Amino acid sequence: MGRRLRFPPFPRRIAMDALTPLPLAIIQTGVPPAPVASRHGxxxxxxxxxxGLAADEVEVVAVHAGERLRGPAGYRAAIxxxxxAMVTDREAWSETTAGWIREAAGLGLPMFGICYGHQLLAHALGGAVDYHPQGREVGTNTVELLEAAGGIPLLAGLPSRFPAHLIHQQSVVALPAGATVLARSAHDPHQIVHYHGAIYSSQYHPEFCPRIMGTYLAHFQPQLGREGFDVEALQAGVCATPAARELLLRFVRRHARLEKAA
Structure with missing residues (x-):
């Protein structure tokens, strides 16, 4: 059981100056392999x-490269x-970011974590992360919504099962106290998690398209082959994932767009 953190009874929205809107923080915790980055950024x-975010709506902070976030009150939301990297390595920049996440959660800042961000949120808020005992999850796999997802507006109307792009070796192995699992896959029981207020995360990559997933599979083909994966079958299984992407779109529309922030 993770340590229990105290939060305000209702998330306290960060104030925003109408003349100088606060940016959405994109907390960059690493970069893709060079062949992926050169093709897809x-x-x-x-x-x-x-x-669909414009450059002037976001502030990208490359924490893995030593860039520093402003205080949580300086943003309207964070992704x-x-x-x-691996959360269990406890690198200094990662642990510093975990401390920032705890402070931001106490202020009720809306946050959305993706893959490493999903794991770092869980770690920061009192859960546990480790290598998955069954190894890597990779490819376009099925995510299944759980009963708890029924009352979550970000997931309303989504199909009960949908494809999503994944590539990870570590997983959330224990949730923080008070967190709720909203979706799972056959490999990983913690695919979408709701922590507190407007704080969510997904183990899968809602920002990936089939081209990005295909480039990952091509780049890692030798390694995946050594791990026993049928890479041709993985490539054949890559497909569009609009429902997976919808979670990110809804978070941004509800909590992070300039015209929607309040």
Missing amino acids: NFSHMIREAA ITGSP
Whole structure:
């Protein structure tokens, strides 16, 4: 059981000056492999493209490269990206970001974590992360919504089962106290998690499109083959994932667009 953190009874929305709107923070925790980045850009670019965010709506902070976030009150929301890093390595930049996440959660800042960001949120708020005992999850796999998702507006109307793009070795192995699992896959029981207020995360990558997933599979083909994966079958299974992307779109529309922030 993770340590229990105290939060305000209702999330306290961060004030926004009407003349100088606060930016959405994209907390960049790493960069994709060079062949992926050269074709598709960094994780922050993928998120902006998938969510339809303009450059002037976001502030990208590359925490893995030593860039520093302003205080949580300086943002209207935050999205935490994926990374090739491992949460269990407890790198200094990652632990500093975990501390920032705890402070932001106490203020009720809306946050959305993706892959590494999903794991870092769980770690920061009192859960546990480790290597998955069954190894890597990779490819376009089925995500299944759980009964708890029924009362969550971000998931309303989505199909009960939908495809999503994944590539990860570590997973959330224990949830923070008070967190709720909203979706699972056959491999990983914690695919979408709601932590508190407007704080969500997904183990899958809602910002990936089939081209990005295909580039990942091509780049990692030798390694995946050594791990026993049928890479041709994985490539054949890649498909569009509009329902998976919808979670990111809805978070951005509800909590992060300039015209919607309040």
